[in-house]
Amino acid sequence: MPTEWDSDIDLNQAVFVALGCNDKGPWADTRSLLEAALARFRPEGIDILARSGWWSSAAWPDPTEPPFLNGVVMVRTEHDPHALMQALGRIEDAFGRRRSVLNAPRTLDLDLIAFGRLVGDLDGLILPHPRAAKRRFVMGPLAEIAPDWDHPVEGTTAQSLADRASVGLDARPCL
Template identity: 70%
Template sequence: MKVPTEIPEGDLDLDGAVIVALGCNDKGVWASCEESLEAALARFRAEGIDVLARSSWWSSKAWPDPTDPPFLNGVVIVRTAHDPAALMSKLARMEDVFDRRRSERNAPRTLDLDLIAYGRLSGDLDGLILPHPRAAERLFVMGPLAEIAPEWRHPTIEGNAAGLASGAAVGVDARPLRR
């Protein structure tokens, strides 16, 4: 899927950005987690989700249990007509299609899709908390986001993606793979 890996200044209203994080540490039926994540991205359009920009894939130790297989993570900025609840439902259904098992919290997963932000919305929207309550502290989320939109400002806390990435306390070993 050919999409920009960096957003030219002024080409996207970052205040209205819809941000989705992707992750995998169990390749499932795919040859690799990278292949699984690329297949997930290819499916976005069929779900009514257009990818406007994407980060590179970042590798990190599993968290909170570093003995689990390592993670591959990335972030995309998307455009969609789905409201936050409908978008989250689409993302959950995609995880199911990719055989995501929810046996225990933070268990290895074939696909993990998190809605990080939906514009400037904040608060508990019928059980969906926006922005994602722990994204700002995770380098494997803020690092990829800083790659494509370093000036994106968090809706509820002080800081942009670049600053939050430099201060992240979780997943500090996260590093981009070479493209």
């Protein structure tokens, strides 16, 4: 279930992180794994301000793989973008993330979607995330918590991007 957030937060300064997985590893299910991952944010200096509900979608490019569970959180942190990515990497590692084959099933995928209005290649870190705007499994959850967030490159809202996404069109909120 999406959480409410303080409407005084300036969406121009918002930091968004997407979570996803389709390999439950030793957890009971993917939802349990993602909930446990969220619990690791605070010890890494990442405060969750708002979170979407969980969304389900078929694996891509091979829909015979287990389906994905995805969500988005709005966070506050003292980390700069690179330090935030390092913290997210530590969380992924703690959950057994292995980078083998591109698009292989994974226990945890954490992506920095946007860091305020930063745009461009910051020493190998591209912001906003270069493919997020086309992905319903990212923009749908983001639109749940910040429908009026304006994408700094696309110049349109999260809700509009979710409505016109071209990847992960089967993505739907879980009950």
